[in-house]
Amino acid sequence: MKKIILSFAALCFIFPLSAQVSITKSSLIFPLQEKHVHGSSLVALPNGDFLAAWFYGSGERSADDVKIMGARLKKGENKWSHPFVLADTEGLPDCNPVLFLNKKGKLFLVWIAVQANRWEYSILKYKTSVNYLKAGAPVWNWQDNILLKPGDEFAKETAVKFKELPPLHHGWAEYAPEYDDMIIDAAKDLRKRSIGWMTRIKPWITNSGKILLPLYSDGFNMSMMAISEDNGDSWRASLPIVGRGPIQPALAQKKDGTLVAYMRDSGDSPNKVHTSFSKDEGESWSASTKTDIPNTASVELCVLSNGDWAFLGNDIDDGRYILSLYISDDEGESWKWKTRIEDHPKGEGSYSYPSLIQTKDGKLHMTYSFHKGNKEKSIKYVVVDPKKIKN
DSSP states (O other), X not given: OOOOOOOHHHHHHHSOOBOGGGEEEEEESSOXXXXXXXXXXXXXXXXXXXXXXXXEESSSTTOTTOEEEEEEEOXXXXXXXXXXXXXXXXXXXXXXXEEEEOTTOOEEEEEEEEGGGOGGGEEEEEEEESBOOSSSSOBOOEEEEEOOOOOHHHHHHHHHHHHHSOOOOOOSSTTSOOHHHHHHHHTTOHHHXXXXXXXXXXXXXXXXXXXXXXEEETTTXXXXXXXXXXXXXXXXEOOOBOSSSEXXXXXXXXXXXXXXXXXXXXXXSSOEEEEEEESSTTSSOOOOEEEEEEOSSOEEEEEOTTSOEEEEEOOSSSOSSEEEEEEESSTTSOOOEEEEEEEOOTTSOEEEEEEEEEOTTSOEEEEEEEEXXXXXXXXXXXXXXXXXXXX
């Protein structure tokens, strides 16, 4: 598959950064405070309200008081509601919430409960609601776990796809196993491939209603999809997205039906956004390859109503102090327009893990972690007019 991706340097030279006039609204969901807040998700509700979720507590996987919090922005208002609890597994950290509506309008909250305070032992949990339009938290009508059991084909696919990657002979000593061989061997273990899958980014829902929920594993340092063909009542695993560090997939679909995953780089330097492609609605994926977009922390994608694509992420290779929004008019073959959402000197804050959606009026709405320091943390809400980026 031929791809044309302009280098980051070329983007900066040819396409000057758009002025901040593209931002039409910007606010913190709650005042800066010292507890850890991270991993937000945003959904637009049918009545015009917005619902946001994030995790909050004394830390992340090692802090057992971490819970999923939420807030509501009522239609026509500028101030978010006081935060409320969305989920709290007693004695375990709850992290990485994802909010979305299925084709029938049912609201889903999917997240992870971190067992043994280790990411690789996380379990997937979800709640659903059909009564979520009133003030405050949704009224949940169902809760369960998403239990996946990737079969032997997972191990076979891992071995095959690693052979398609350029040779890499990384080990920690002459007697130590190479990285690729360790992952291939771990994929043969049913116990390892059945647990530790984590959420981060909203699903892609096909026209038929098939839900592709992006997942990633810190144990495998790879990704896959949880697939539902019954509007989220049951789930199964796709084949893995194999590569050296492709995690936290964000999805888009081309007009020809090809699904594209853009992923955070959790592998070797140089740190670049990974991509992978699926020609069978997310069942199998090409081995990931790196683009020219620098990356260390965050990726998000949104297919706009006019056919443009939007990419939101940390397009730097040494931190989270810059967050940029790109626009493409050729389905990601090139990214001709760009604006900074956050742009600060290194060491002056962290802005990451965004959620990005579009509303019927064409505006882009996003939330992301806004950390000015150890005791100054919130979730920021920003609205952007993509037309002003292209002007």
